[in-house]
Amino acid sequence: MHAISLTGPSLDQLTRVELPDPPPPGHGEVLVRMRAASLNFIDLAVALGQYPGISYPVVPVADGVGEVIAVGDGVSGLGIGDRVALHPKTIWFAGPGTTEKAGVTRGVSRPGSLIEIATSDAGSVIKLADHLSWEAAATIPIAATTAWNGLVCADAGPGSTVVLLGTGGVSLFALQLAKARGARVIVTSSSEAKLARARELGADETINYAASPDWDTQVLALTHGVGADLVIDTVGIATFTRSLAAARYGGIVFTIGFVTGTNLQLDLMTVIVKALRIQGNNTGSAEDLGKAMRAIEAARIEPVIARTYGIGEIADAYREQSRGPFGKLAIRLDW
Structure with missing residues (x-):
């Protein structure tokens, strides 16, 4: 063969x-x-x-x-x-x-x-x-299962704000699935063209981090100072501290990215004072994939x-x- x-x-x-x-x-x-x-x-x-x-x-x-x-x-x-x-x-x-x-x-x-x-x-x-x-x-399999598990981890739904970094596979599946669950979604990118396409897919707000490097501050402004319920960090050390800053008190940073490296020096005070949950992920089970597949089928997601x-x-x-x-x-x- x-x-x-x-x-x-x-x-x-x-x-x-x-x-x-x-x-x-x-x-x-x-x-x-x-x-x-x-x-x-x-x-x-x-x-x-x-x-x-x-x-x-x-x-x-x-x-x-x-x-x-x-x-x-x-x-x-x-x-x-x-x-x-x-x-x-x-x-x-x-x-x-x-x-x-x-x-x-x-x-x-x-x-x-x-x-x-x-x-x-x-x-x-x-x-x-x-x-x-x-x-x-x-x-x-990998991207949708990972996105689904991030949303389930935060119980994202109506009233939730989800922040997605970039427009790769996991982020776009998370956008589509989050909207199907009724959540509000903020997407970041350095490309206005990609941000426009994200809005076409249902993103409620977008942030160009090339124009606004302090994108975490922009998230806080868009949430009236509260922060996001869930930040799915697909990048790694280049964005992680800002992901922590963008999350609300008691929020979740779902970390899956290592494209910019993995060795990070971190000030724990943000995690402690805001009672943040940092959740790693290694895709999930076949059962998780089955749930993501059923959600995609129910919402007719392409x-x-x-x-x-x-x-x-x-x-x-x-x-x-x-x-x-x-x-x-x-x-x-x-x-």
């Missing part, structure tokens, strides 16, 4: 290979013919050797979707022909995470989505919303796709990911 192999920490080492066909599915397993994938920052970090613990070669890319083509014994609720997403955390089926559950990831420590046929435990497979194309569905690439354009897709696209980059597995 066809696959892409990443043989080392360089985009030049993305190679098309032929692998043996998988054996029939075992007890509790399914085989999935992969139809599409999408990129996240973790995939770029793996490809550039910036993610710890990678052993090359690896079939890359965590997120992917496809069609069930074989079902092992002991599997219920799934059948041949079902359109499904493969949860990237392959053994985290439900409940709170553990080091073991969160540490096993497709495209990192297990074969990823750039493969013709994937073998998966049925517990980590989620049926797709009917209205989604293959490419749109492929953008959901994921924002910046561009779709063919299998022969993989390196170009990674390069575009490094430039911070508006929305997600999908990959059509057109072997």
Whole structure:
């Protein structure tokens, strides 16, 4: 069967290979013919050797979707022909995470989505919303699950204010899902064009942090000095102290970003005096993905796709990911 192999920490080492066909599915397993994938920052970090613990070669890319083509014994609720997403955390089926559950990831420590046929435990497979194309569905697993868990963490709904940093995949899913939950959303970006598109998607207010570097002060002004119930920080050390400042008393800073680094010197007084909650996140369980998928289906949310690439354009897709696209980059597995 066809696959892409990443043989080392360089985009030049993305190679098309032929692998043996998988054996029939075992007890509790399914085989999935992969139809599409999408990129996240973790995939770029793996490809550039910036993610710890990678052993090359690896079939890359965590997120992917496809069609069930074989079902092992002991599997219920799934059948041949079902359109499904493969949860990237392959053994985290439900409940709170553990080091073991969160540490096993497709495209990192297990074969990823750039493969013709994937073998998966049925517990980590989620049926797709009917209205989604293959490419749109492929953008959901990491980004939408992360966004959903951030909103659930803060119980965001009517009367809540949510601040989103930037217009990447997690932020845009959080925008769409937050509006479906009835929350008020403030989006930041350095691009007026991207902010205009965010408003088209439902953002209530936007802040250009290039024009107003003190965007936390702007959030306070927009909330009459109260601050946000939830700040989803997708950036890292460059924004984290301002995220704390932008949160209300008792608010939550949901931290998932490391694009600007991870080593931060922090004054704890802001956290203590404002009784803030800092919540890290490592995606979530397959059950969480299922909840996000049902919310997307109920609200008829269309994921924002910046561009779709063919299998022969993989390196170009990674390069575009490094430039911070508006929305997600999908990959059509057109072997």
